[in-house]
Every structure is written in structure tokens, then in C-alpha cells.
Amino acid sequence: MDISERKLKILQAIIDDFIHSAEPVGSRTLSKKYNLGISPATIRNEMADLEEMGYIKQPHTSAGRVPADKAYRLYVDKLMDKYVLSEQQKAIIGKKIMDNLVELDSTIEHASKLLSNLTNLTAFAMTPKNDENILKYIKLVPIDKHSVLLMIVTETGNVHNTILKIENTYTEENLNVLSKILTYNYKGKTLSSITKMEIIKDFEEDIETMSRIMKNVMPNFLSTLENMLNVHLYMDGLTNIFSLPEYYNIEKAKEFLEMLNQKEHIAEVLMNRDSGVVITIGQENPDTEMKDCSLITATYSINGKTVGKLGVIGPTRMKYSKITSIIEYMTDNISNAFKLKDED
Numbered sequence: 001m002d003i004s005e006r007k008l009k010i011l012q013a014i015i016d017d018f019i020h021s022a023e024p025v026g027s028r029t030l031s032k033k034y035n036l037g038i039s040p041a042t043i044r045n046e047m048a049d050l051e052e053m054g055y056i057k058q059p060h061t062s063a064g065r066v067p068a069d070k071a072y073r074l075y076v077d078k079l080m081d082k083y084v085l086s087e088q089q090k091a092i093i094g095k096k097i098m099d100n101l102v103e104l105d106s107t108i109e110h111a112s113k114l115l116s117n118l119t120n121l122t123a124f125a126m127t128p129k130n131d132e133n134i135l136k137y138i139k140l141v142p143i144d145k146h147s148v149l150l151m152i153v154t155e156t157g158n159v160h161n162t163i164l165k166i167e168n169t170y171t172e173e174n175l176n177v178l179s180k181i182l183t184y185n186y187k188g189k190t191l192s193s194i195t196k197m198e199i200i201k202d203f204e205e206d207i208e209t210m211s212r213i214m215k216n217v218m219p220n221f222l223s224t225l226e227n228m229l230n231v232h233l234y235m236d237g238l239t240n241i242f243s244l245p246e247y248y249n250i251e252k253a254k255e256f257l258e259m260l261n262q263k264e265h266i267a268e269v270l271m272n273r274d275s276g277v278v279i280t281i282g283q284e285n286p287d288t289e290m291k292d293c294s295l296i297t298a299t300y301s302i303n304g305k306t307v308g309k310l311g312v313i314g315p316t317r318m319k320y321s322k323i324t325s326i327i328e329y330m331t332d333n334i335s336n337a338f339k340l341k342d343e344d
Contacts, residue, residue, distance in 0.1 A: 006036075011050055013036065014071070015079070024064030055071040066317075069284065072320070076281070081321060093326070096110075097337060101338075104159075108125045116237030116312075118326050123236050125310045126271070135152065138150070140182075150162045241253055246317065276299060279320065294314060296320070296323055296324060298311060300331040
């Protein structure tokens with residue numbers, strides 16, 4: 001059975017009303033609230049056809065109808081109007097990102113909080129897998145007599161700081177020389193290409209004082225690099241679900257939180273998603289735990305290279321148009337901000 005223009009109008013009205021109210025929609029509601037130009041009886045007949053076609057369903061006897069996953073997919077692909085952010089909304093988002101533009105990880109972590117606040121959903125942000133990230137410089141900074149700060153900075157703006165304990169005495173000049181040696185040897189290399197064998201070989205002929213300090217520095221340097229290779233997943237707004245009717249049921253809310261607690265698996269799911277804006281609805285999600293959820297992700301880039309993802313997860317009843325526009329604008333701002341920062 002083909003879906004006619006009249007059915008499309010009725011279906012869009014059902015979806016719009018349900019997204020707004022979270023209440024099943026009946027023919028009387030549609031007749032009163034929407035200028036469809038047809039009688040309630042005709043609306044009922046069309047709704048019966050839409051139910052038979054799998055676009056709407058009845059949650060329980062004597063209730064109105066709610067959209068099925070199939071309806072949301074049609075809505076996202078063909079029916080919804082693009083939400084246009086106001087200049088004021090754009091200014092607020094842009095300012096909050098620029099005000100927190102430090103190094104990449106901190107900026108991305110803040111972006112997840114901002115997105116959660118803007119959408120009232122659980123938001124997440126994922127930093128890039130850094131195996132091909134290029135090292136920019138290394139700095140050793142004195143803290144006290146036996147403590148040194150190891151700072152590793154990559155070309156994408158990723159900064160990682162580690163405090164090291166040094167058994168032997170050192171001077172600031174020793175640290176400056178080591179910083180220069182490390183930077184000279186590893187600048188321009190990818191993090192994954194720097195191996196322990198290279199490190200030992202590079203410093204076999206160092207003077208005795210340097211060698212003693214390096215015994216403390218180099219193992220930590222390697223472990224810090226290995227940590228930087230990991231993907232970092234930030235989540236915010238986990239408790240936002242308690243304000244949504246879909247999760248008034250404590251057991252369902254608990255299942256949702258338990259799913260999100262599996263961070264390694266969530267990170268793997270996100271990494272396997274395509275670039276650009278991707279929306280998966282209910283049964284389209286590969287995981288059983290996500291069958292009642294919708295997932296919206298968008299990618300951000302640095303100098304044209306896609307490096308991470310930003311998005312939200314929540315019930316299938318969500319404001320797809322508005323949320324998509326917010327996520328797109330945020331990822332564009334992040335990409336542009338780090339491009340400008342790199343050029344400076």
C-alpha cells in the first residue's frame with residue numbers, strides 16, 4: 001500500500017504531537033489541533049491504514065497511537081523541517097566553545113556538557129584515536145627537588161601532563177637539555193611509531209648524569225604515550241533521563257544507565273559509525289540494549305581530517321531536527337576553532 005499525501009500529513013501530525021506531549025495521539029486530537037481538512041472518521045480510517053503499514057502502533061487498548069521506528073525514519077528522511085538556530089543561539093554556542101578552547105581533550109569534555117545542557121539528553125563526546133597523531137614537542141618542567149612535570153603536546157592540540165618522581169638530583173638546565181633532546185628525536189613522528197627500543201637506542205650514549213635522570217623519565221614517557229593512544233569518551237547528563245516519561249519506570253531507567261556504564265563498548269559502537277551526521281532509530285541500532293533508543297552522532301575534524309564524534313542518546317521520541325542542528329553547529333565550531341588555532 002502506497003503512502004498518500006494525506007496519510008503523510010496525518011503521520012507528521014502524529015509524530016509532531018507525540019514528540020511534544022509524550023501522550024498517545026487520537027483522531028479527535030488531530031481533528032481539533034491540526035487543520036487537516038478532513039473529518040475525524042476519515043482520520044480514523046487513515047490511521048488504521050498507517051497502523052497496518054507499520055508506521056504507528058497502539059501502546060494499549062483504548063489508547064491513541066504512537067509513532068513506530070518506521071515512522072521516525074520516514075520523518076527524519078523526508079518530513080521534518082530543518083531547525084534553524086537563531087543568531088543568539090549560535091552566538092551562545094560559539095562563545096562557550098571558544099571560552100573553553102584549551103587543549104583538545106578539555107574542549108571535547110566541555111562540549112559534551114554543553115550539548116547535554118542544550119538538549120536535556122545524555123550527551124557524549126569522543127576524542128580521536130591518536131595512533132597517527134604527530135608529536136609536536138616535549139617539555140620537562142621542575143616542580144620540586146624530586147618531582148618533574150612531563151608535558152607532551154601533539155600537533156592536534158592534545159596536551160598530556162604527567163608528574164614524575166626523580167630519584168637523582170637534577171638541575172633545570174638538565175631538564176631543558178633533555179626536553180630539547182626528546183623534542184629533536186621525536187618531533188614529527190606519530191605516537192604509535194615511537195617504540196621502547198628506539199628510546200633506549202637513542203639515549204645509549206648520553207652522558208652519565210642524563211642517563212640517571214632518563215631512567216626515571218623514559219618509562220613514564222612511554223606509558224604516557226600509550227595512554228595518549230587510547231580513545232577518551234566523555235559523557236554528561238546521565239540523570240536527564242529521569243525527567244523523560246519514557247524512563248519514569250525505575251527498571252527501565254536502571255537498564256539505560258547500566259548500558260551507558262559499559263563505556264568501552266559504547267566507545268566501540270561510536271567508532272564504528274560513519275562520518276558526518278548519522279541518526280539510528282530504535283531497531284536500527286545493532287545492540288539489543290539500544291532498541292528503544294535513538295542515537296545521533298556527528299564528526300568533527302582538525303585540518304580536514306575526521307578525528308572524533310559528538311552526539312546524544314535518548315528515547316526514540318526526541319526533537320530530531322533541533323538536536324541535529326545543534327550538534328552540526330557545535331562540531332563545525334570545534335573543527336573551525338582548532339583549524340584557526342593551528343594556523344595561528
